[in-house]
Amino acid sequence: MAERFRIPAPPRLPPLAASAVAIGLPLLMFALDSVFRVLLEGVPFVLFLLAVALASWVGGLVPGLVSVALSAALGYAFLRGSADPATVSGAHLAIAVFIPAAAVITAIGAAARAGFRERERVAETLRRSEARERAKAEELQAIMDAVPAAVLIAHDPDARTLTGSRAAYDLLRVPPGVNVSKSGERPPVHYRVMRNGKELSPQELPTQVAARSGARARDVEFEIVFDDGTRRTLLGNAEPLFDDQGRSRGAVSAFVDVTKLSEAVRTRDAFLSMASHELKTPITSLQLQVGSLLRAREGVPAPVAKAADATRRQVVRLTSLVNTLLDVSRLNEGRLQLEIEPVDLSALVSEVASRFVAETERSESRIRVDAAEAVCGRWDRLRLEQVLTNLLSNALKYGEGKPVSVRVQSDGATARLAVVDHGIGIAPSEQRRIFERFERGPATRGYGGFGLGLWITREIVSALGGTIHVESAPGAGSTFRVELPVTGPAAGASASERGDPA
Incomplete structure (x- = not known):
């Protein structure tokens, strides 16, 4: 009317x-x-x-x-x-x-x-503004639908309303336009979100966390498990959205389906584990044979003794490679076992350094140990020995024949280890990357190795509750610093749970 x-x-x-x-x-x-x-x-x-x-x-x-x-x-x-x-x-x-x-x-x-x-x-003016907003919304939806990733948008701080791209609806098996929020009034019940075998609550989902806390989430990986048993592995990020007052008003997240990639990685890790175990038996037999030959070197011709010594070095190298592959397999599967016991870090450093006599002679270098006082803590002795071996091997390999020094200190709560060389150094842009798998700095490409040693070292240090980082510059040498709590790792913690300590 x-x-x-x-x-x-x-x-x-x-x-x-x-x-x-x-x-x-x-x-x-x-x-x-x-x-x-x-x-x-x-x-x-x-x-x-x-x-x-x-x-x-x-x-x-x-x-x-x-x-x-x-x-x-x-x-x-x-x-x-x-x-x-x-x-x-x-x-x-x-x-x-x-x-x-x-x-x-x-x-x-x-x-x-x-x-x-x-x-x-x-x-x-309002009509024109609404037309522009509709056009922008249509453009955004078109962009989201064109992206080969599941994009989700939380429209409120509690993420009670969640809309997404066509790929997101297809992945989650729901009709376009449906609210897919697990924290909404009618959450979808035909799938569960899992991580490490545990179902995540709605408050633990990355989009909800970003919307609620205003903190971004990076490289989040989880599984979608449907009622019919189908599993999809997703990897992605979540970014919070803020209003004019700086308060969180929602979030945007994007995830890609890495199911096939994850299956390939699991297949690779299974192969590495199987191959490493299969190689240990013949290598152990070969070690015994070479050891017997070396013990009897006085009764064999000199060329045979020399060949036996060279064979021993290659067997040692092959054993190290197999052990490295086994460690990679264990770390990838979260099976790194720690045997925590009282360890004197100073004594262990001196012991490990003494094993590098042959290497220091070949490189015409020397190792100076500065560990006058006992530094005791609760750690895994064999794993800590592995860390020291990796760091000293790298220092000698890239030290250009210059002296290498090892310092051990403690303030009562934290043990500090520093391995210093004066060799080729590492560019600042490479210093984080060298701790990743199969990563090596450009200056080290002419040296042997697979780029796994520092990654394994970082994972072991992290599992022990510590941190590792490097201070370096090209041509000025490198200092690798390790800090370990003397009380040992927290109960129930693992390398994967601790994240990147560097």
Whole structure:
């Protein structure tokens, strides 16, 4: 009903047309007054007030005032032409009343016209803004649908409303447009989100965490397990969204399906584990044979003894490679076992350094150990020995024959180990990357190795509750620093749970 009787908006007239209306309406009203003089002689200004109102509504303030002036003149002429002397004598008073009243009507009409025009302008601006927002939303949806990843958008800090891209709906097996939030009023129940064999609660999901806490999530990996037993492994990130006050208002996350990649990695790790175990038996037999030959070297020709010694070195190298592959397999599968016991780090450093006599002779270098006092803690002796061996081997390999020093210190709560060489050094841009699997700095490409030693070292140090980092510059040598809590690793912690300590 309100829509039916709404006052129509004033027309948009050019100035000349508005002036014609301001003049034409009073003339029309004068003609009507003259025609119906008998009826309108007592109230001649009613029609003129209507003309003023229409003129100001159609043309605005100036045409309205023009209409007031012309109406006053015509009204006065109408009254002066009356046959009634009283009407003629009251013309001046009628005009005096008409002009202020008509001016007020003109101001009201012009203001109403301006208000309607402003409302139209605001409505048009709003329509254009809505059109732009719709276009942006359509573009964003098109971009999301074109991206070969599952993109999710949380529209509130609690992530109760979650919409996504076409790939997300297809992956989650729901119709487009459905709210897929696990923390919504009607969460989907045909799949579960798992990590490390444990189902994640809605509050633990990466999109919900980012929306609630305002913190970004990086390289999050989890499994979607459907009711029919199908499993999909996802890897991705989540970014929070903020309002003008800096408060979290939602989040955006994107995940890619890495199921096939994960299966390939598991197959590779299984092969590495199997191959390493299969190689240990013949290598052990070969070690025994070479050892027997070396013990009997006095009774064999010199060339045979020399060949046996070279064979021993290659067997040692092959054994180290097999052990490295076994460690990679264990770390990837989370099977790194620690045997925690009291260990004197200073004594262990001296013991390990003494085993590098042959290497220091070949490299014409030497190892200086600065560990005057006992530094005791609860660690895995064999794994800590492996860390020291890796760090000293690298220091000798890349030290260019210059001295290598090892320092051991403690402040009572933390044991600190530093392995320092003066060799080729490491560029700052490479210092984090060298702790990753199969990564080596450009300056080390001419040396042997698979780029696994420092990754294994980092994982062992992390499993022991410590951290490792490097300080270096090209041509200025490197200092690898390890810090370990003397109390040992936290109960139940593993390398994978601790993350990157560097």
